[in-house]
């Protein structure tokens with residue numbers, strides 16, 4: 253059963269068949285999946301979802317797939333953690349961490365890629381490809397392995413070791429481009445035109461991006477079927493941020509939750525913050541920048557959905573913040589120290605911005621707040637390796653151990 257009616261231009265509303273296309277031929281607007289919401293509303297219920305699998309596929313009726321076969325590596329159903337220690341430090345009363353660093357390839361990208369790879373199979377492709385800032389490469393390579401598709405993933409050459417390895421282990425064709433993500437993306441658009449491949453975030457982008465809605469669905473279900481009062485989430489291309497908003501509002505549209513009053517706040521690294529800059533300057537046009545940040549997974553200088561992110565921030569009454577490299581490292585350490593969660597640099601950006609928003613009163617203490625932690629710290633070890641405690645090397649004797657403890661106490665005061 254599918255509820256997809258086709259694709260639709262977000263700008264002019266023209267309809268297209270549900271194929272591997274992503275821009276409107278008439279106005280160059282982005283294409284989006286068009287659903288039969290009335291039919292979904294009639295068939296979906298909280299109970300039917302609760303009886304579904306413990307993965308993103310429990311929300312299948314709201315996802316753009318048809319046919320039986322989907323590519324499932326166990327994405328989603330990640331913990332929503334009540335963060336009491338962090339909340340206390342930040343002066344908030346009800347704070348949650350959506351810990352999406354524990355997906356199969358260790359980032360939230362497994363959600364959109366599950367959808368895109370399923371759609372690629374349904375549309376008859378034999379090669380899965382992507383332009384990646386790192387995590388996407390890992391996820392595409394993993395899903396291609398599972399699906400029996402060939403994989404060709406493009407990354408900027410200066411990526412963290414953990415992300416190169418995290419993709420390479422699945423044996424894709426791994427192309428390291430001398431340039432930044434925006435260069436990689438430009439090249440991939442040409443490759444996509446030339447070769448008949450399924451680029452998950454180019455020609456399959458309308459399907460791919462829908463996968464991020466499950467991060468809204470899950471949180472609403474985990475909160476007992478309600479949307480949070482305030483959300484803090486990172487922006488790279490802006491796909492995740494816009495789809496969180498779409499996800500919450502779809503749940504309302506199909507009758508699963510009350511009207512949405514969520515304030516949507518965005519987080520960017522200061523070294524790549526085109527949306528933040530536009531927000532501060534009060535303009536609607538997002539000017540491209542040249543990224544220079546340790547948050548490589550967010551280093552997109554020309555965000556495709558930047559304009560829509562700005563609109564959502566404004567429409568929802570949210571805010572936008574940015575974090576320096578030092579604040580990003582502090583953010584990673586703060587989350588680890590208070591909640592026992594080790595996130596990558598993107599999560600450091602989110603926590604650092606959450607902290608600033610709380611300190612500035614932009615998040616009110618009584619708001620039920622959810623911060624989205626999107627990737628795993630073991631992939632960006634370079635960022636923190638010089639900022640953590642070192643092991644105390646000892647001889648295997650009690651004497652040596654006690655000497656080490658004394659040294660440790662001295663360094664603590």
Ligand SMILES: *Cc1c(COP(=O)(O)O)cnc(C)c1O
Nearest residue numbers: 387488489490491492598626627
């Ligand atoms: C890709 C990515 C993001 C943001 O993705 P967009 O949808 O492009 O905004 C956030 N966090 C991590 C860890 C990512 O890999």
Ligand SMILES: [Zn+2]
Nearest residue numbers: 261264276279
């Ligand atoms: Zn159009």
